Amino acid sequence: MPKKKYKTSIVGAGKVGSVIAALLHEKGFPIVSVVDINLRAATQLARKVKCKQVSDSFSGIHKNTDLLFITTPDDVIATAAEGIAAESRLKFKNLTAIHTSGVHTSAVLLSLKKKGSTTLSFHPVQSFPKDISLTELKKSIKGIYFGVEGNEKSRILASHLVSLLGGKTIFLDKKDKPLYHLACVFASNYIVTILDVVSVISGKLKLKQSWAKVFLPLIITALENALTTTPRQALTGPIERGDFETVKTHIKELKKYIPQTTGLYSALAIETAKLAFSKGSITREQFKEINKLLEKT
Template structure:
């Protein structure tokens, strides 16, 4: 990516100063751009703007967009389409502007009204979770950013890549048609991982283990590292070994737990992956699946 052209110093307008917008605004400022204005309504967003974008004027969204070369739209997925239509209707978008949104679920089709107004449109989705604090700006340098631009619009693709490289992140091209599947994969991994870990901690506390997070930390960190390095070859535990008796004991002690349906579903999926990877023999896989089915009945 060293050959990617660097955009000129841009006046950036951030709509709004949520966890993502405030951090990306700070990252763009650190890379040499000028954050000219930001929109913020809630007390939390005003505090984030004050901390991460100090001395930046807080203005209504149309004013933020109208004064910017680069308009950064960092609003919830369901608000994005209406915001874009509103900015265009108020003549806040002009030819030659760069309009970027940060939604993972959307590609650039949602920005079509801005594109028709003459703006260069790009979707930039950082693949990380945000706290909205200053350490996120540094964490951004270790993450990938999913980029989507219109098919054939190489100028938009290159501008998106250049902005990502300027923030010291890694650009990854995601076609418009693949955007929902891309986002589903990330949500399944990150969001459901949090639910899974929280359920594990609750179950450990039910077993009398007080410092559950400290117990889980090394185990889960090693498991994550192993699967990222080795894929299905990292599978361990009673399901991957075909130890149906242990699985039956787990199902019994989890009988009254809200964790049981997730345990059962993930055990089945683990058996499928272990079988496909050649780790679990067919007869033992059948025993595990039979145990899971019998316990449910």
């Protein structure tokens, strides 16, 4: 891959756009324009990466841009691409347009592709909380994987960029992007949701200690066991033991204290029963029994 320092523009000055801009700037890429409907956010990022061209409209994208990152919310990527494609000043045939959505493919950049631009999707397999600092974001992106989807030419460039960002590449087919993103959501968002339930239940206990400190060893051990062996081998607990009276007690307590979580518990318990049955920890009869119990909740 040539050591070209691409003139880079960022559309969307949120966490993802900011960390990509900052890391590429550190690697010597000139950030030639930053665009965001929130001009203040665009200006703040531009200052950090020594960019002189800032705007709240697509007309502010530098005309000599080689590399364009669209790091907007997923639902507006296609609209943004259409707006950018209408900017006749841009040298589209020299432009590579990249979006960072996990669920969308490069097809949402079709309006730019029709103009002659190279297009690809480039998604970091990482979580970017709003309150985290840019310094911490840069640390968190080191060593992670990026899900890349695009043609052969774009994949070569993507691999180069991922390497510069300190990451590793996995290549995805268009048809697999939604499934890939589903795995990301379960690996991150829904784990956080489950931990929130733990914190709510802990609040009912009026613990003197932080719930995080109390349950951290259990959480870490469960994750480590699942990751170093298999989730099936790592499974423990009342359903895995066939202790369905405990499950009945859980449901009773949930209905009493946090009834809104009963549905989540039942859904997770059914999947846990499937795992326990596939492991051979419970019999078919026990599997049917627990499903019958959970269907009543």
